[in-house]
Amino acid sequence: MSQSDDGVAGVDNTFRKKFDREEYLERAREREEKEAEGKLKSKSKGPPVQRKPLKHRDFQVDLESRLGKTQVVTPVAPLSQQAGYYCSVCECVVKDSANYLDHINGKKHQRALGMSMRVERASLEQVKQRFELLKKRKDTGGLTVQDFDERILKQQQEEEERKRQRREKKKEKKKEKEVAEEPEIDPDVAAMMGFGGFGSSKK
Incomplete structure (x- = not known):
């Protein structure tokens, strides 16, 4: 503290933080040790997960089963009964059909199914077999003109x-x-009440 001319002691109000180099060096060493241990543990777990290649769906996507139907939605209802399209794999609700299709074709959903986003490369033999299959289907079971x-x-x-x-x-x-x-009126009652002619020539 410094003394001013009138004898009053001054206050150090610069508030500069004093850094302890030794403390921060110790913290850095501890962090490096933890990271090294984490890497060793992750290496000991084994090879990374091998995902299956992407394949086409073998089922029809249901977008129209609840079309035009009225449904009461409550906040306490389970996700599968709420408004929108429910994905049982990811346990989420998507509000419209376009976003639902984007979701089931997306990376997150495919990963949850255990597939990568890479397509399996077909060999020449597989392509030939596919052509033969399609040719047989066209000859036998296909529609003609x-x-x-x-x-x-x-x-x-x-x-x-x-x-x-x-x-x-x-x-x-x-x-x-x-x-x-056309109400049926009895002719006698109509004549008695004066509804007989109404200007017509019939009597």
Whole structure:
């Protein structure tokens, strides 16, 4: 502390932090030792996990089963019953179909399934086998042009039948409506009340 001219002792208010070099060197040594131990432990665990190569889905993604349905959503409901698309692998809910498709095709989901994002390279023999399989399927079980034309004709006939049935239903509803609107009045009662002619020539 310094003494001023009037005899009052001054205060050291610079607040400079004093660093202890020895303390920080000791902390650095401890940290390096811990990191070295951690590396040794990770090496002793074995080789890194080998993930399966990416493969195509063998199932159809269900995007339309709950389309147009009403559902009561409560905050205490389990995730699988909340609004949106539920992923049972990642245990999360995605709000729309586009984001759901992005999620199930994404890296996080594929890793949870145990797959890497790399595709297995096909050999020449596998490609030849695939071509043979497709060729056999085309020769035996594939659709011909005639089958395709028959299916189109059948669909057109079914559509015409549906239209005809709709027209008939409309006609029936119209007739029922007309019958319901015309109240049946007894002619004697109508004549007695003065509803006889209303300006018509019939008596």
